[in-house]
């Protein structure tokens with residue numbers, strides 16, 4: 001669990017990093033995440049000495065920033081969960097849980113196995129969040145959020161189905 005949910009730089013870099021685009025606080029992210037997920041053109045402009053942070057504000061186009069540098073969604077080779085509400089966007093990048101997969105499972109079974117399945121993979125040491133997930137850290141909080149909202153969205157349909165007329 002620890003190897004997955006830790007980002008290498010987090011311990012050392014706790015100063016407040018504010019996104020130059022939206023002004024919200026970012027979270028420092030290890031450069032290996034940018035190396036893994038930037039497009040080739042964006043990767044060619046990386047500064048390995050810069051301390052990059054991730055902006056999770058949904059309406060902000062910036063994904064990563066450092067002093068004088070911003071990488072936007074188009075500079076990232078995968079869709080960014082926080083910035084792209086489409087059903088096909090992964091919530092868990094390591095094991096392929098999209099919003100649609102979570103919603104479909106809840107629609108079919110009334111519950112989601114995503115968090116338990118992912119947790120088991122994490123415990124088995126299979127996750128690669130720092131390489132696959134643009135936020136560079138464990139996806140479980142996002143998964144639980146999508147499961148909650150999918151379950152809440154389903155409730156009215158369930159009630160109306162149980163309604164006799």
Ligand SMILES: [Zn+2]
Pocket residue numbers: 019020021022023024055056057060061062
């Ligand atoms: Zn921002």
